[in-house]
Amino acid sequence: MDRIKNIKQMSNKIFSRLNNNMIFALSLFVIIIFPIIFDNSYILHILILLGVYVVLGTSLNVVAGVMGELDLGHAAFFGIGAYISSLFVMNVFDNFWIGMILAGFISLIFGLLLGIPSLRIRGDYLAIVTLGFNEIIRYVLLNMQSVTNGPMGIKGIPSPTIFGYVLNTKQQMFYLIWVLVIIIVVVMNRMTNSRFGRTLVAIREDQIAATSLGINTGKYEIWAFAITAAFAGIAGSFFAHYMNFINPNNFTTNESILILCMITVGGRGSMIGSFIGVTILFLLPELLRPIADYRMLIYGIMLVVMMVFKPRGFWPEKRIPSRITKSAESKEAS
Amino acid sequence: MDILKLDGISKHFLGLKAVENVSFSIKQGEIFSVIGPNGAGKTTLFNIISGHYSPTKGRKYFEGKDITNLRDFEVAERGITRTFQNIRLFSNLTVLENVLIGLHIKLKSSILDCLLRNSKNKKEEDECYDEALELLDTIGLKDKAFEQAKNLSYGEQRKLEIIRALASKPKLLLLDEPTAGMNNFEAKEIVQYIKELNSTGLTILLIEHNMRVVMGVSNNIVVLNYGEKIAHGTASEIQNNELVIEAYLGRSKKND
Numbered sequence A: 001m002d003r004i005k006n007i008k009q010m011s012n013k014i015f016s017r018l019n020n021n022m023i024f025a026l027s028l029f030v031i032i033i034f035p036i037i038f039d040n041s042y043i044l045h046i047l048i049l050l051g052v053y054v055v056l057g058t059s060l061n062v063v064a065g066v067m068g069e070l071d072l073g074h075a076a077f078f079g080i081g082a083y084i085s086s087l088f089v090m091n092v093f094d095n096f097w098i099g100m101i102l103a104g105f106i107s108l109i110f111g112l113l114l115g116i117p118s119l120r121i122r123g124d125y126l127a128i129v130t131l132g133f134n135e136i137i138r139y140v141l142l143n144m145q146s147v148t149n150g151p152m153g154i155k156g157i158p159s160p161t162i163f164g165y166v167l168n169t170k171q172q173m174f175y176l177i178w179v180l181v182i183i184i185v186v187v188m189n190r191m192t193n194s195r196f197g198r199t200l201v202a203i204r205e206d207q208i209a210a211t212s213l214g215i216n217t218g219k220y221e222i223w224a225f226a227i228t229a230a231f232a233g234i235a236g237s238f239f240a241h242y243m244n245f246i247n248p249n250n251f252t253t254n255e256s257i258l259i260l261c262m263i264t265v266g267g268r269g270s271m272i273g274s275f276i277g278v279t280i281l282f283l284l285p286e287l288l289r290p291i292a293d294y295r296m297l298i299y300g301i302m303l304v305v306m307m308v309f310k311p312r313g314f315w316p317e318k319r320i321p322s323r324i325t326k327s328a329e330s331k332e333a334s
Numbered sequence B: 001m002d003i004l005k006l007d008g009i010s011k012h013f014l015g016l017k018a019v020e021n022v023s024f025s026i027k028q029g030e031i032f033s034v035i036g037p038n039g040a041g042k043t044t045l046f047n048i049i050s051g052h053y054s055p056t057k058g059r060k061y062f063e064g065k066d067i068t069n070l071r072d073f074e075v076a077e078r079g080i081t082r083t084f085q086n087i088r089l090f091s092n093l094t095v096l097e098n099v100l101i102g103l104h105i106k107l108k109s110s111i112l113d114c115l116l117r118n119s120k121n122k123k124e125e126d127e128c129y130d131e132a133l134e135l136l137d138t139i140g141l142k143d144k145a146f147e148q149a150k151n152l153s154y155g156e157q158r159k160l161e162i163i164r165a166l167a168s169k170p171k172l173l174l175l176d177e178p179t180a181g182m183n184n185f186e187a188k189e190i191v192q193y194i195k196e197l198n199s200t201g202l203t204i205l206l207i208e209h210n211m212r213v214v215m216g217v218s219n220n221i222v223v224l225n226y227g228e229k230i231a232h233g234t235a236s237e238i239q240n241n242e243l244v245i246e247a248y249l250g251r252s253k254k255n256d
């Protein structure tokens, strides 16, 4: 009993709701004051793109980390979101928010479609399907010239607006993306620490055991693909309206693999790990800019060394449940 | 009342008749055992009952309803859960999480409820943690709730697998060689536990290799050999059945 108490106290220290709230408040504080203190357009630009990648990384983590499916096609949804939103806003109805919601929705549909093969195949085979999906999307974007303008991409995508007020400074965009990051990360955190999230881990650990317990694994797998695709689509929409220019090269399989590398370095399966991984691998090339010639070399060496010494990532998934109920604690105390 | 009825069940793997024309009924509340030498088709029969395989021929009924075409998770939803001959825990997860996953079908939160963590989901999550801890308490594993399942002893893993299958309050529990690989002491403990479960009204279908275990606990026994049912009866009837003796002696000549 002492032992269980200790473990509980420990896990409480790390994860308790109070601390979650504190982390939340602290990050909110940092996000609010950061652009005021560092009003430097280069730094803000990097951090805005970092926000985009955090959404991509943490959402991919649900499929590739929590559910354990090797998904090499995440950038496809990023691209679908970017194009849908741009085309809609420029040709149909000039409202960024509706464009973003539509981007999320269409990506969700494509995610459902990509989820279907996951019912039948797993592992390496599914990896190839997702890779192929990413390539198909890229070719469609390249070749449907009349709609997507092919390799030239789409120029002059309008910046986001709020009630007719155009958000076009770096500061405003910084706030917009990081608010999105917080909302999306909170939703995904709830998702993974719930009945739904547990089914995903169960699928990763042992699909046969999971179905024997009454889990309709296919349904949850497909929804995991779909929901995280929607988040990637939303990130794509933001990206398009922030950069004001997109082309198919932004959404290649290389991009998908890079995102997978990021969360692997951070710790697949762990939300915090994914966040850390994305941050390190995204900022590193920027920090190494002064020694530009050796940049990719150092980057590569870092990856190898990292995987040798910390194969499960900087912040591996912890299997201590994050919710320990108050009543269970009070029983413990008595 | 029959809780489960098998009617002419066969399963062929590319011409190999793993199970051939097996029929029997299990009564509500009994411990029913399937025995037979290695390779007799016991596990295959379990996989058919649990919906993991669909039978090549035959039909199966649970509580009077035809469940032949249900998929495995649907069979579990109806109230049949199982353990595996080679333990299949979620071994990297904590003991507690294993039981929480076992509670899955009892929880009602939809995917959207989970994403939003609305009040319904919050309440349910709180309750299921308590319930899982209580279940672990009944088998003396509450202390180990936060250990990884793979760090448990073999006997504890067996128990955890059973309680995980029981979490959703099934009506029929399938146990595939629950004492396999255990020493005598551990085996006795498990047998005692099976009896206790049965005394609460749970119907149990037990596969066993070990004759001694079966004879002590079973109300009815079916013996399989090369996929076919060669005997059906109470423990004493089975013990004196010539075909059964032959099947077991035959086996010991061949490989043991």
Ligand SMILES: Nc1ncnc2c1ncn2[C@@H]1O[C@H](COP(=O)(O)OP(=O)(O)O)[C@@H](O)[C@H]1O
Pocket: B013, B016, B018, B036, B037, B038, B039, B040, B041, B042, B043, B044, B045
């Ligand atoms: N998936 C499968 N594919 C092919 N043959 C199988 C399969 N599962 C079981 N068998 C064969 O069916 C026979 C019965 O196996 P099994 O049901 O595991 O026996 P038991 O549990 O009684 O030891 C064995 O000959 C086994 O090799």
Ligand SMILES: [Mg+2]
Pocket: B042, B043, B044, B085
């Ligand atoms: Mg077997």
